[in-house]
Amino acid sequence: MTKYKSSAPYKRRNFYIDKKFQNNFMVRFWVIVALGSLFTVAVVYARAANTTTIGIMHGRIAVHSTAEYLLPLMLQTVAIELMVVSLLTIIMTLFISHKIAGPLYRLKMNLKDLGNGNLKHMHLRKEDQLKEVAISYNEAIDKLNDKIIKIKNATSLDEVKKIIDTIKSHE
Numbered sequence: 001m002t003k004y005k006s007s008a009p010y011k012r013r014n015f016y017i018d019k020k021f022q023n024n025f026m027v028r029f030w031v032i033v034a035l036g037s038l039f040t041v042a043v044v045y046a047r048a049a050n051t052t053t054i055g056i057m058h059g060r061i062a063v064h065s066t067a068e069y070l071l072p073l074m075l076q077t078v079a080i081e082l083m084v085v086s087l088l089t090i091i092m093t094l095f096i097s098h099k100i101a102g103p104l105y106r107l108k109m110n111l112k113d114l115g116n117g118n119l120k121h122m123h124l125r126k127e128d129q130l131k132e133v134a135i136s137y138n139e140a141i142d143k144l145n146d147k148i149i150k151i152k153n154a155t156s157l158d159e160v161k162k163i164i165d166t167i168k169s170h171e
Helices: 019-048 066-115 131-153 157-168
Strands: 052-057 060-065
Touching: 019 066, 052 066, 060 066, 066 131, 131 157
Parallel strands: none
Antiparallel strands: 052 060
């Protein structure tokens, strides 16, 4: 098995590599966080609806359900929490999606090069995802290079035909 090399001396400076993919990734993740926050409010409200709280409001004693007292406080708290968590979620998902979108972009470029006859290896950064894909791609490139070398070193047309037949038999 070919060992994966992370010899790319570059660092990506652009975190938006595939804007559509990355934006969808971030929005979907944020929606999960927002729905979780709203679910928390709903559960607390439902659990507190059957309890009573006595409070002093504007100098008067008032008796209301605990849910009525808690709802404004919960909504304010969740709004603040959602703003903070949203910012952190966007930053985190941007970095995570960057480690996925970058390798996908690199694979796309390498496949275009392969289609043009350039059999170069795919190099990813150490932290990138899809390393197994890069390993498989590089192994395929190595095998193609081996076949090309065998064809170049063939001494007869019969040898070339045998090499081509072995390629065709794998279709």
